[in-house]
Amino acid sequence: MEDKVDLIYRGKSYKFPLINGSEDEPAIDIKTLRAQTGLITLDPGYKNTGSCESEITFLDGEEGILRYRGYSIDDLANNTSFIEVAYLLIFGDLPKLDQLQKFEDDIRDYALVDEDFKIILKSFPKSAHPMGILSSLTSALIAFNPSSVDINSEKDFYEAIIILLAKFPVLASWTHRKMKGLPLNYPNYDLSYTDNLAYMIYKMPNKDFRASTTLVSALNKLLILHADHEQNCSTSTVRMVGSSHAGLFPSIASGISALWGPLHGGANQAVIEMLEEIKNDGGDTKKFMAKAKDKNDPFRLMGFGHRVYKNFDPRAKIIKTAADEVLDELGINDPVLEIAKKLEQEALEDPYFVDRKLYPNVDFYSGIIYRALGIPTEMFTVMFAIGRLPGWIAQWKEMRFNKEPIGRPRQIYTGHKHRKV
Numbered sequence: 001m002e003d004k005v006d007l008i009y010r011g012k013s014y015k016f017p018l019i020n021g022s023e024d025e026p027a028i029d030i031k032t033l034r035a036q037t038g039l040i041t042l043d044p045g046y047k048n049t050g051s052c053e054s055e056i057t058f059l060d061g062e063e064g065i066l067r068y069r070g071y072s073i074d075d076l077a078n079n080t081s082f083i084e085v086a087y088l089l090i091f092g093d094l095p096k097l098d099q100l101q102k103f104e105d106d107i108r109d110y111a112l113v114d115e116d117f118k119i120i121l122k123s124f125p126k127s128a129h130p131m132g133i134l135s136s137l138t139s140a141l142i143a144f145n146p147s148s149v150d151i152n153s154e155k156d157f158y159e160a161i162i163i164l165l166a167k168f169p170v171l172a173s174w175t176h177r178k179m180k181g182l183p184l185n186y187p188n189y190d191l192s193y194t195d196n197l198a199y200m201i202y203k204m205p206n207k208d209f210r211a212s213t214t215l216v217s218a219l220n221k222l223l224i225l226h227a228d229h230e231q232n233c234s235t236s237t238v239r240m241v242g243s244s245h246a247g248l249f250p251s252i253a254s255g256i257s258a259l260w261g262p263l264h265g266g267a268n269q270a271v272i273e274m275l276e277e278i279k280n281d282g283g284d285t286k287k288f289m290a291k292a293k294d295k296n297d298p299f300r301l302m303g304f305g306h307r308v309y310k311n312f313d314p315r316a317k318i319i320k321t322a323a324d325e326v327l328d329e330l331g332i333n334d335p336v337l338e339i340a341k342k343l344e345q346e347a348l349e350d351p352y353f354v355d356r357k358l359y360p361n362v363d364f365y366s367g368i369i370y371r372a373l374g375i376p377t378e379m380f381t382v383m384f385a386i387g388r389l390p391g392w393i394a395q396w397k398e399m400r401f402n403k404e405p406i407g408r409p410r411q412i413y414t415g416h417k418h419r420k421v
Contacts, residue, residue, distance in 0.1 A: 009037055023058055040410045051231055052239065052404060056089060056394050059230045061308040066315065068228060069093070077318045082223040083107070083165075083193045086390035089228055090161060090397060104193065110166035111187040111196075114144050117171070121178055130175045130382045131260040137171045139253035149248050151400045160248050161393055168389055169193070172382050173200035179376065194220045197386065201375075214329045218322040218369055225315040225362055226384050228391025230308075234258035234265065238392045239399045240407040248396055255392045256385050265381040265388075268367035271303035272377050275336045275343075275367075283335065285342040293352050303364030304347060305357070315362040323365045326372050340368050 003018040005028050014036050017029045027050050034040050043049045058067045066073040069088050076085055080094065087095040087103055095103060120140055124133050145163060150156040174184050177200075185200040198211035198219060229235070237258040242251040259265035278288050291299040306313050327337065344360050347353045370380050 007033075007037070009039065021053075021058075023060070034410075040412075042412050046231075046236075051236060051407075052399065052402075054231070054395070054398060055092070056391070056398060057228045057230045059308060061306075061310050064309055064311040064314045066229070073225065073314055074318055077221045077224045080224070081192065081194065082220050082227070082387070085224050085227050086165060089390045089394040106162045107166045107193065108187070108189050110162050111170060111189075113167050113170050113174075116144070117174075118184070121174055121184075124178065126179060126181065129260075130172075130179055130378050131256060131385070133175045133178065134172055134382055134385060135253045135256040135260075137175070138168065138256060139250050141167065141249040142247055145249070151397075157397070164248065164252065164389065164393060169197045169386055170200065172386050173197065175382060176201055176376070176379050179378065192216075194223065212329065214325050215373065218326050218373070221318060221322045222366055222369065222383065223387035225319055226366075226387030228388070228394065232264065233261070234388065235392060235395050238396050239404070242396045242399050243404055243407045245400075245406075248393070251396050252389070252392050255388070259385055259388065260381060265384040267302065267363040268370065268384065269377050269380045271340075271364050271367035272336065272371055272380070274302045275339050278339050278343075279335050283339055285339060285346060289343070289346055289350065301343070301347070301358075303367065304353065304360055306361045309361070311357055312359050313361040316360055316365055319362055319365040319369070320360070323368050323372075326369050330372055332372050334371070337368060337371060340364070 004015040005018060007014045007016060016033065019027050019029050021027070030041065041049070056069065058070075059065065068076060068085065069092060071088070071094075076088075080088075083104060084094055084100060087100065117137065117140070120137060121133070124136075141163065145160075147156075149160045170187060177184050183205055185203050187196045188199050191199055194216050195211055198215055199209060202211070203209040231239075234255040238251050238255040241254040242248075246254075262270045278285065281287075288299065288301070291297045292301040344364070347358065347360060353359070366384075367380060370383060371377075375383060
């Protein structure tokens, strides 16, 4: 017998079916709620609302589980490359050796960027935020590839995916180099995807560069851990914009803008800014721990706890190891990173934080790694965007292939009733 939920409204009973995801997540199907009853639901922030059915990412915040296409995040982070995970998210399975080789070769073939992009880049002042520049450059891809993506054409869609994956890290690195006043680098055809990212960011014109194994491993893990995270703010934005049949490039550009916010992708930047604040105040971590526990104090510890994960962030365990490896190898003497270590230790031992499960999250550790690697704070969210790109592509693809209707939330009007001038 099919499970249903009864809703009694004004003396009349209405039945709505229950549906279950593959991990036994129950949901009430209310597609016909308004048609049957005239009612809508009010759910600010959509905390209790499923906007779609998806086969891409499973997240269980209570148990601290994150899986891409059924693979656990720790298994992927420790045993695959970022480009393999990108293939998995977009196409549904990990690539076989010949598929991976073709995928990597195709990305290399499309990695050159039209020289006219330099004109657009030059028009931005050095003070422009990198996320604003990256969003604009990504949107501009449509001008250099004017034909819209035909999702019914496997060739067209594959080419659009390759263009984005190939050119996005180039545009991101150019954004970084512009901010630093450095000459722009082009990708090296002989390097892997993650090695190339490091090469384009760090290569100086007057010396050779070869990224250390620890650096590339840390970058690889960071990109994988950020590759998708279910229906978060930026992913929902990509799906919403794409539901109007806007193209892939402008839809991704909208996701970049959504990611920019300090409550989303900007959180790792906020971590470093908080650590700088503590350092400038004298570096007394215990004082700021006390401030964080004081309900009447506006100070908040950034990078601790998570809106979705009520236990622990599974990504944080993985990236903590990478952070320790990077700090050990580089032997950096940075007071800000020393403050981060003290905060981490105190939070893991303080009953207030332990009881509330306010553990350091992925933003805390990723901020530390980027700081140690010499990435400017303003670039942290750009690095996040590089990792999230395949997830956005996969979500956009799923939304279009499922022929989802255009997104159009309802509202409860609370303004004036009819008035006359």
